[in-house]
Amino acid sequence: HAYDKKNFLTTTNFFNQKYLKNKTKYIFFLMDDTFGFENDFDEQNEDQFNSFATGSLRDSTLFLVDCSSSMFAKAQSEDKTLFEKCMKAIQNMYQQKIYGSDKDFLGIVFFGTEQNNTSEDFPHIYTLQDLDQPSAERIKEIEKFSLNFDFKNFRQDYGNSNDFSLDKVFWWCSNMFSSITQKLDTRRIMLFTRRDHPHENDKTLEKLAKNKSKDLYDIGIILEVVPVVLEGEKFDYSKFYADALMLSEEDIKILPDPAENFEELEKTVRSKDHKRRPYTHLNLEFDSNLSISCSVFNLVRECAKPSKIKLDKKTNVETKTVTRRFNPDTGEILFASDTKLALDIFGKRIAFEQDEIKSIKRFGNPGLKLIGFKDLKTIKPYMYVKPGHFLYPDEKLIEGSTTLFRALLDKCLEKEKYALCEMITRVNTPSRLVALYPQQEQIEEKTQIVPPGFHVLFLPFADDIRQIDRVVETRKNPEVVELFTKCINKLKFKYSPENFKNPALQKLWFEIEAIALAREETEHVEDLTLPDFSRIEKRAGPFLDQIISELRLPDRPAQAKTKRKTDESGGVLIKKNKNDEDLDVVSEAKAGRLGKQTVAKLKEFMKEQKIVAKGSKKDDLIREINAYLGLS
Template identity: 40%
Template sequence: MFEKGDEEHSPFELCIKCAKSVIQSKIISSNKDLMAVIFYATTKEKNQGDFKNCYIVQNLDQPGADQVLQLENFLTDDPDNFAADYGHSNTFSLSDALWLCSSVFSNCTQKLGFKRIMLFTNNDCPHENQLKKQTIAKVEDLHHSGISIELMHMNKPGGEIFNYDAFYKDVLIVDDDESVHIADPAARFEELLSRVRIKEYKKRTLSRVSFSFGGALEMAVGVYNLVRTCTKPPAVKLYKKTNEEVKTVTQTFLRDTAEVLMPQDMKKMQTYATKQICFEPEEITQIKKFDDPGVKLLGFKPKSSLKKMHHVRPAQFLYPDETQIKGSTTLFTALLKKCLQRDVVAICRFTARQNQPPRIVALVPQEEELDEHQVQVAPPGFHVIFMPYADDFRNLKFEEGVPRASTEQIDKAKSIVKKLRFTFSPEGMENPSLQQHYVNVEAMALDRDQPDDINDSASPDDEMIDKRAGKMISEFSEMVFPEGYVPGAKRKAPAAARVKPDLTELNMEEEARAGRLMKLTVPILKEFVKTNRIPCAGTKKADLVQAVTDHFA
């Protein structure tokens, strides 16, 4: 593990760098998660169960600055110091190391959502015969206890390939929802970190629903989020004298008597034609309920019929759920293959949860993709594209007679576009605002003098743009903009003449009695109130409508 060979870093350094990166990520994104670092195959041992050749470096705890600093020390210390502090041993038992991990989970007082062991090694055959049987038995015990094991294997020193079939093929248990492809051993830090990040989070379903084909034919699927907006953590309010976290309590009071109201004391109301319609909570629940959660197939359409303008929100992802209905994976795979073969999308009615309105969705098939190291890049399944309803479309009227671009201008713009084409992937662009926030927080937590510089990948490369198309952009500006135009200069808009609303052709009393006051504009309502000297509680539209309604009551 400590031999570098021809590589820049030894396998041990790769593991430590990877663990440090994951802890830093957890501090930012999932600071409630618990992590531990355990060395095995050491001469010295430090654990609660007297397991031989096992050393608990960091016990199961929330990630923090101390853990990061301790791991950084491993990267800067001399390897000889590791031999003196921990030692190396070839007489270890992998079964004991896994048993220790199980006991660490058992001794945790907090409730754990899922338990996972990431095993970093470049030893493809640590045991044979009896020790191998003990390891297989222990892995089965861990699997029954809900503890999964992920192998993060690396190449041996000198570039010798890690042989997965020599030991771990018989030992590890692959879940039904995991890829059956075994990734190639990692040789670089980026490969290892990418593999860890993929396995770092357990796949959590947004919901598990049935997929009905009509009649009695149905299967079970899980709904997942592939993309979610990443935001800064919310600010926590503290008491300034003791720095204790304060609790916010919201209460609702009756305006006239200042009586505190409980949820059961309140109703919800909606105004319809100047009449207040009140609803009980049970009535609201019945109004919201359309259908039981599930996906119902309506039919199929060619993939080309799906337009870009139909995209109204981030897509979700469907994957079969064998735990609910046996045979779902087989039926799901058959549907996926046929949709890919015929290049069609499935149009469905989708109800995600109870009391949620149904949505029309298009299920776009996706075939599984693997990179050159046999690591899954894209899973097989269906993207759930949410479609707009007829009520969501807007009929926009564009002005006629506006200036049109000439053929010469269009050709020049096309040439600029061709020159500035580049390979783009959103996965390679981090949010600069988030990065700036977290590097400052990290610098304060680790007592560093100044934060690290961030790489703003969303910033345009002005030098490259000028080199590729600077001359074309200048020519295009001369062709499009008039002489004397200064880019960035603000143009003063002519002051619009204030037109007094005309009330002569409007029968306000008739509009009030017909309940059409909300359709009138605020200037018209204000002018009527001012002309007739009607007392009004405010200047908002609702106040004006109420004042006019009371005037004709």
């Protein structure tokens, strides 16, 4: 609120009479004019708020590895057995957890072994690692199986056996989860196996295993099967795992290709693992008598470097920071009751009680209040203030929220309107104006690609918009404008943030990994944010030379004009993006090696070239690509 000088002086006199003439002596600490609001929008405090809102929850994953004789086969073109590839994939997931979510619990259990370290009631089961947080020592233990693997030593230490019972295996995994005293958000078992019908010759064991898998589902343990097969092999879920996992025929059809699924697991992803949990829960109030409950999610947030920890130089023990306040005149230690917060305005020092500070910062209860509706076209790019949220109905708190939320979404999409609301995320947070921007659900091949809901876009206040009166007039050269237009069109590409890793973070993770695992060299970090001069020269080189000539600019450096190899696409125009450096689909197709590429990469190529897919199987995609390139 804005006050005139008379009102301000009246307020100042009131505070002087109430506080400054009081006989009690206080030490005043000056506040800035934000009244402590600067921390309310600090994204770095978001983790603390999330842990407060959702509780200190952790995910837990138990890797269950089949060690029967069939897992130690290997393809003719490969050096590693299926078992070694499984352990390498598990090692990568351990490393990914260290980067992304080091508080989660991971464990490894072998089954189908001759030896066991559990008990007589659970034969042919060997617990390699109990459920615990990932560490460098645990990763080094896994490396013994993924690097320089010796099958003779494995048979001597663990052995192989086909006389296991999945019923007992699932039972043992359930016991391991029960032994964890911390509160777990999710409990998951990832089963690596080559056998699609483990108890083919024993119907009793098959029935017991299916019943036990359903018991796992009832107590909230998620069972996932990762098929590990040789090239050309099929994994038939219908023989056993369709019943164990309670999968319908439609579910089986949309399951990913086993080779593609396992190939993704073999990749090490060094990135922060953001939990898919709501940022907070808020009620959307239409009026005083009608409201629905919604969950608020963060779609984008900056991935910062991990916080530094200060250690004692001699003992390596983590130090603690203690802050104490002293009276500058007497050196006496001050307690909270001896201090007050004050603000200097026009030479006057105004002191505040804690209750008054809280009342100044409080604008209402957390929630969303509907103000009205406006046209979608009134949202302008310059109105961007900060990353927004995503709103989704929450049926658990208020029954019927989903129905009303869906009706509101459909009408906003139909009328091309957005809902203007006042938003207070939590207590002592200033209210903000937000736009609930509707999003239509998108489904491809019976899979949801884009969820329905509202994007919560923060809108600026009048104080946030700068008024720029001075407009510089420039002379327009139509020929240069046309050249720039052609140049821009040539340099356009489909941008996706998922294709660009933060090079600073990647380098940090590589260095930490090398130190923790005692490696002499670190992996090379490829910086994809740097411009690709070869592509720029190939696509827009002539236009850039013409622009330089028209504007009489200095010549470009010689490195930008290096010669490039001619396109080998046989006259077919192929669009490429930055991810295609290691994959030339055209040359792979000519060499007849498309079968070794993943379905995801083939689909991405077809999407870039606008090739219509007539099927979802890999064979169908290969057939369409070959036909497009004239190779069929």
